[in-house]
Amino acid sequence: VVKCQIIAMMAMLGQEIEQLYVHPDFWRMGVASRLIDLAKHKSPDHLGLHCFAGNVRARMFYESHGFIPTEYRDGQNNDEGVPDIRYEWWRFPEPELFSK
Numbered sequence: 001v002v003k004c005q006i007i008a009m010m011a012m013l014g015q016e017i018e019q020l021y022v023h024p025d026f027w028r029m030g031v032a033s034r035l036i037d038l039a040k041h042k043s044p045d046h047l048g049l050h051c052f053a054g055n056v057r058a059r060m061f062y063e064s065h066g067f068i069p070t071e072y073r074d075g076q077n078n079d080e081g082v083p084d085i086r087y088e089w090w091r092f093p094e095p096e097l098f099s100k
Contacts, residue, residue, distance in 0.1 A: 010035040012042065017049040036065050045091050053083040062087050 007026045011019040017039055022032045039047055051058050053072070063069075071086035078084055 015043045047089045049087050050084045
């Protein structure tokens with residue numbers, strides 16, 4: 001009998017990462033980084049995602065992988081009703097992003 005355990009998952013829709021989850025027992029083992037690399041391979045020029053503002057661990061992770069916060073929202077646009085942040089990654093960032 002072979003047993004399997006799902007330790008991580010990612011869902012994408014076009015250039016959007018809709019969901020990214022890694023089981024806590026497997027944090028800091030490179031699993032999420034491998035999934036981000038796969039997303040960048042599938043969408044090599046641009047990616048976007050939303051992250052809850054209170055999820056500091058996830059925010060630090062995305063920023064360490066080159067994602068830039070582009071919009072801060074009050075939670076009216078998500079099912080949970082909590083503030084979130086729009087993050088985007090570009091292979092070649094738009095110059096005006098860095099002039100603000």
